Amino acid sequence: MKKYNWGIIGTGWIAHDMADALNAVNGEIYAVANPNEESLKQFTKxxxxxxxxTNPDEMINDPNVDIVYIATPHTFHYEYIKKALNAGKHVFAEKAITVNARQFDEVEKLAQEKGLILTEGFTLYHMPIYKKVLDLIKAGKLGQIKMIQVNFGSLKDYDPNNRFFNKDLAGGALLDIGGYATAFARTFLDEAPESILTTVKFFETGVDEQSGIILKNTKDQMAVMALSMRAKQPKRGVVSGTKGYVEINQYPRATQTEITYTASAHEETHETITAGDSSKALEYEVRDMQRYVEQGHDEGQLEMSHDVAHILTSVRTSWGMKYPFDEEK
Structure with a gap:
């Protein structure tokens, strides 16, 4: 496979983890950008x-950069994605790829027009265990998929000034952790939902603190999601069909699944499947991204992100919750 030069925008904790993954896979990192020169020099060393x-725009326009990795807060993704695509660079952006569906549709169209790869950093799209589970479902082992249940609860310290609770920085549970739950649900739904029911409890800053969300598509498949930023929950997903169900714990970086086959109401058999290494989650992302660039297509990842972005925006719209920049053009 061709050697690719990555340029990283941002030097926060996820950028540190991705840098380790890039070094593990490629043995080197070409460039990094951050206006904070002190943090930048420490990261570089x-x-x-x-x-x-110190100017991300200059890195984006460096002719030697092949792939731009965006590890900034959500609110900066849209502008950097546009700049990178217009500069002819492939883009790997952390979740949430954009803060609303309008922004997503614009960068999706731009990537397609430019013939470039645009991918979102949901680790579950790249963990090997998911291919095994999806193959099992395609083989009919679980029968017809009927119901998906998925939880994600963080326990963020009470701090109205923290970015997680800051409306100006697209705070709230939905964009911070809800994307993972939604990506899990969409992975196992045969098609995008047409109906969304939801209720929310707001934090004092006006962002969503916790919520319940129900998705239903035209095939009558349903997904039930529970999200919280002030109450810890297990990262647990369950996919249920007419012949059995799959339980996946720690689903963003899962390596194991427990399967219960239900031949009848009174007869069950069990199986455990393992695959992958959770410590290599970001390495799987790097390898997949480079494969997408090499082969010239993303194996349906951008389409999945499209559906997730539209679901998240529909949920927020039903709550009447807007970010200050939602109406910006």
Whole structure:
């Protein structure tokens, strides 16, 4: 496979983890950008990056950069994605890829027009265990998929000034952790939902603190999601069909699934399947992204992100919750 030069925008904790993954897979990192020069120089030295830029635009326009990795807060993704695509760069953006469906549709169209790969950093799209589960479902082992249940609860410290609760920074449970739950649900739904029911409890800053969400598509498949930012929940997903169900714990970086086959109401058999290594989750992302670029298509990942972005925006719209920049053009 061709050697690809990655340029990283941002030097936060996820950028540190991705830098380790890039070094593990490629043995090197070409460039990093961050306006904070002190943090930038420390990152460059620690992660053995060849070049650094205090101006991300200059890095984006470096002709040697092949793939731009965006690890900034959500609110900066849209502008950097547009700039990178217009500069002819492939883009791997952390979740949430954009803060609303309008932004997503614009960058999706731009990527398609430019013939470039645009991918979102949901680890569950890349963990090997999911291919095994999907193959099992395609083989009819679980029968017809009827119901998906998925939880994600974080326990963020009470701090109205923290970015997680800041409306100006697209805070709230939905964009911070809800994307994972929605991506899990959409992975196992045969088609995008046409009906969404939801209720929400707001934090004092006006962002969503916790919510319940029900999705239903034209095939009468349903997904039930529970999200919270002030109450810990197990990261647990269950996919249920007419012949059995699959339980996946720690689903964002899962390596194991427990399967219960229900031949009848009174007869059950069990199976455990394992695949992958959770510590290599970001390495799987790097390898997949480079494969997408190599082969010229993303194996349906952008389409999945499209549906997730539209679901999240529909949920927020039903709550009447808007971010300050939702109406910006």
């Amino acid at each position: 620690e992660k053995h990056v060849q070049k650094f830029y």
